[in-house]
Amino acid sequence: MSWPITGGLGRECATGHQELLVTGHKDGSLKFWQETGEHLQxxxxxxxxxxxxxxxxxxxxxxxxHAVKHIEICLESRQLLVAGISGQVSLFRFTKQELCSTIAVVNIPLLGGCPSSIPSCDVPQSSNSQSGKEIRRQRKIVSRESTNSLDTSDSGDERIVPFKxxxxxxxRPAGFVPELACFIPWPSHSKVDQITTICxxxxxxxxxxxxxxxxALVDTTQCSLIYSWSTTELYGSDPTPSVQLSMQLSDVASPIEICESANANSPIDVSLSNPYPLKGSFIRRFAKNAKEKREVLNDEPQKSNNIARSRSFHSHISEEGDSQRESPSTSRLLNSSSPSTSSQSLEKSTSTQSQESIASLSFIHSHSKKNDSKMTQCLWVGTSAGTLLALNLILPEDRFxxxxxxxxxxxxxxxxxxxLxxxxxxxxxxxxxxxxESYKEAAKDSSCSSPDRALSNRINTKASLAPQYFNSIDANEDISQILIVVAESExxxxxxxxxxxxxVQKFEEVPLVKASTTHIRGYPCLMCLTAAGHLTVLSLPSLRILQTCAMFPHSVEYDDPLCQKTAxxxxxxxxxxxSPTELEKYTVCSEIADQTNEAIGELFVPCEMPEAPKNNSFLKGVSSIFGGSRQDPNEVDLILSENIGVKNNSGVNSMRSVARIIPGPSVAMDRAQAGGVSAGQAASMALQNLNERSEKLNATVDATEALKSNAxxxxxxxxxxxxKYEKKKWYNF
Structure with missing residues (x-):
């Protein structure tokens, strides 16, 4: 919308950057707003x-x-990912011209269901060396044409999906065109497998x-399902070969807990109790001279089945009759030294793990293993149980x-x-x-399988404004990258x-419900919303509390609609x-807050008026006579009198007298004397003309200054x- 009121003047852009707001609505519609100015457009x-x-x-x-639940937009590639509350996910791609195309459909198997939805794990014994830690794509053919019938090839059970x-x-016209649709099946007609996050x-x-x-992971190039896991399968219930790592810990350690194990039967859980960081310096978690001992156990064929174990996610608790693994939400120490074959313990473990959900997802080019200098493409997965997992992604050169x-x-x-x-x-x-990926038109889109495409990370912070901590870091400390993890309590x-x-920064009394990185005056910071409704700003990477202010007058929860509608x-x-119909914009940056007055439009715009008449002009008197205003009668007498301001000795104005002056024989002499101008009178008139000229010059100067100000x-x-037009983004059309 334009300026929302009649009259006044609005301002298009008050700050130096453009702001885009995307809102999802109950009917499935999306609206793009420009919120740079004082009102939404x-x-x-x-x-x-x-x-x-x-x-x-x-x-x-x-x-x-059709209500929208999650929105993910990539401005560089102009792709839009939308998830609904009924398990439908759509991928849109922006195009500048009309396009006639079909929509690819990917039917995702039932997550967390029976193992029949997972491909068979009957792998020959000789394939151990080839499989290693790799997990291949779940081969599933998906038609490029839109399908009216549901694909149930991956499961013998009937899929419950509400849409087709x-x-x-x-x-379709120019704009965002749907390219891919994914369906998350429902466990039952009365229960929906809610989508918690998308990336x-x-x-x-x-x-x-x-x-x-x-x-679930979906390939947008081939429009097919890569693989799907339940939360239990993400930990890998029994990867092999068995590797045991023994590490020497330094005397000064930190309370971080890392499970990095190649075998779930012999996991490592490091849990120390140092709740406070060192003052002004970094703490090294492990000693530099840590030694790793690897002991490879001989693989013995199982008596219950003849499946060759590989280090993959194909294994399930129900398939492993000699191993039991507890969820991190129920145990901080993974103990598998005493295997159990009891079905009761398996059911208990399964029911406990089924309560764990996916809470956060992020793609990044980073390190995924301890003391491994190689950086690869990774997917970091955060769960509701407080665990953060790293999955390595091996992208082939030819994606097709x-x-x-x-x-x-x-x-x-x-x-x-x-x-969080x-x-x-x-x-x-x-x-x-x-x-x-940079935006390319569909007609000019070359093969996205180019081997030299850039997969490195993008730097969002200016190098000149990055924090300086070089003096506090040990010269031998090898820090290639920094991971910032935000949980509810720390x-x-x-x-x-x-x-x-x-x-480390603890929030045990009042937990966090939302967090995101930002830049304040160019410096990196972390914005957090607490359960008490307060907004807390932390410095990065030192995690010092910079500001805490009240945001909401009441407490909020993680699943509170108010928290989910805060960005x-x-x-x-x-x-x-x-409110359901009102949006409020806020900032924690004082520099932008100072620009608030400049961002507000003008309700009353001054108009240029003609020059006001002088006080001693004849028009003022006439206007006062016929204007109906009450004036002093003496002013009227002054205007109509021949001798302005001249009164007789009795104090009565001559205008009111009845007598009239009769000219005599000396009239000619009086006129001659009046016509003569003395030198003093001439000087007085010249001075008066000079004053009038000065007044006119001053008026000219004032008009010039006003013209300069307007210019x-x-x-x-x-x-x-x-x-504005130089910084105009692609979506301002």
């Missing part, structure tokens, strides 16, 4: 549910809805979908003919409470984000690849839904307009 509208059709058997269900994609190619990476060509029971390989790193970082957010910084303490800064804790942005900005104001507005 609509840019674009679209429907995220126009390509879905409700199934007949789900017409009467009240749980089926409309068939036949459709000519999109255009450079990797992968979509990650986290639900309340598992994780080769498959993506997923390998578990064996690294598990344990935190207290639900994992994770971020990364480089060795210069600059916030980094994963690589993104925030930790971990050095990679040593996985040594650098800083953090860069430059210390944020927005939240104050400067016009120049300023023109400069802002030029700056």
């Amino acid at each position: 609509i840019l674009y509208k679209m429907k995220s549910s126009s390509h879905f059709e409700r199934l007949e058997e789900m017409e009467t269900s009240d749980k089926v809805s 994609v409309r068939g036949a190619p459709v000519k 999109l990476n255009s450079s990797y060509g992968i979509i990650a979908i986290g639900t309340s029971s598992g994780l 003919t080769s498959t993506i390989v997923v390998a578990p790193s064996g690294t598990v970082v344990k935190m207290k409470g639900r994992i 957010y994770q971020a990364f910084m480089d060795s210069f303490f600059c916030i980094v984000s994963p690589a993104a 925030v930790k800064v971990v050095a990679l690849p040593t996985f040594g804790q650098l800083f 953090f942005s860069d430059h210390g900005l944020g927005v939240y839904m104050a 400067m104001s016009l120049s300023s507005r023109t400069g802002k307009l030029v700056e």
Whole structure:
């Protein structure tokens, strides 16, 4: 919308950066707003549910809805990922011209269900050396055409999904065009497997979908399912070969807990109790001279089955009759020294692990193993049980003919409470984000399988504004990257690849419910929302509390709609839904707060008026006579009198007298004397003319200054307009 009121003047852009707001609505629509100025301006509208059709058997269900739950947008590649509350996920790609295309459909198997939804694990014994830690794609053929029938080839059970994609190619206008649709099946007609988080990476060509029971990866290049896991399978119940690691810990250690094991039967859980970081210096988690002893156990064939174990996620608790693994949410020490074959303990473990859900997802090019200097493409997965897992992604050069390989790193970082957010910084303490593919038109889109495509991280912080901690770091300390993990009860800064804790900040009394990295005046910071409704700003990477202020008048929970409708942005900005129809924008940066007055429009704009008449003019008297205003009668006498201000000795004005002067014989002499001008009178008249000229010159100077001021104001507005169009993003059309 334009300026929302009649009259006044609005301002397009008050700050030097553009701000885009995307809102999802109950009917499945999306709206793009420009929130740079003092009011929202609509840019674009679209429907995220126009390509879905409700199934007949789900017409009467009240749980089926097109409401939008999660939105993920990639500005560089102009891709949009939208997830609904009924388990539908859509990928949109921006195009500048009309396009007639079909929508690929990926049917994701039931996550956290029976093992029949997972490919068979009957692998020959000789394939141990080849499989290693790699997990190949779940081979599943998905038609490029829109399908009206559901694909149940991966499971013998009937899939419960509420929608289907409309068939036949459709000519769609320019804008965001749907390209891929994914369906998360329901466990039952009365229960929905809620989507808890989504993540999109255009450079990797992968979509990650986290639900309340598992994780699924989808390849956007081949439009097919890479693999799907339940939360239990993410830990790898029994990878082989068995490797035991023994480490020497330094005397000064940190309370971080890392499980990095190649064998779940002999895991390592390091738990120390030093709740306070060192003053002004970094703490190294492990000693530099740590030694690793690897003992490879002989693989013995199982009596119950003849399956060759490989270091993969194919194994399940129900398939392993001689191993038991407890969820990190129930035990901080994974103890498998006493295996159990009791079905009761297996059911207990399964029921406990099923409560764990995926809480956060992030793609990054980072270290995934301890003391491994090699950086690879990774997917970091945070769970509601307080564990952070790292999955290695091996991307082939040819994405159209080769498959993506997923390998578990064996690294598990344990935190207290639900994992809310994770971020990364480089060795210069600059916030980094994963690589993104640049936008290309569909007609000119070359093969995205180029081997020299950039997969390195992007630096978001200016190097000149990065924090300086070089004096406090040991010269021998090898810090290539920094991991920032935010949980409900604590925030930790971990050095990679040593996985040594650098800083920690506890929030045990009032937990956190939301967090995100930002920049305040160019410096990296961490914005956190607490359960008490307060906004806390922490410095990075030292985690010092910079500011704490009240945000909401009441407490909020993680699943509170108010918390879910609160968003953090860069430059210390944020927005939240104050009411179902009102949005409020806030900032924690004083520099932007000082610009608030400049961002507000003018309700009353001054208009140029003509010059006011002089006080001694004849028009003023006439206007006072016919204007109806009450004036002093003496003023009227002064105007109409021939001798202004001359009164007789009695104090009565001559205008009121009846007598009249009769000219006599001396009239000619009086006129001659009046015509003569003395030198003094001439000087007086010259001085009066000079004063009048000075007044006119002053008026001219004032008019010139006013003209100059108007020109400067016009120049300023023109400069802002030029700056706006120079920084105009692709979505301002």
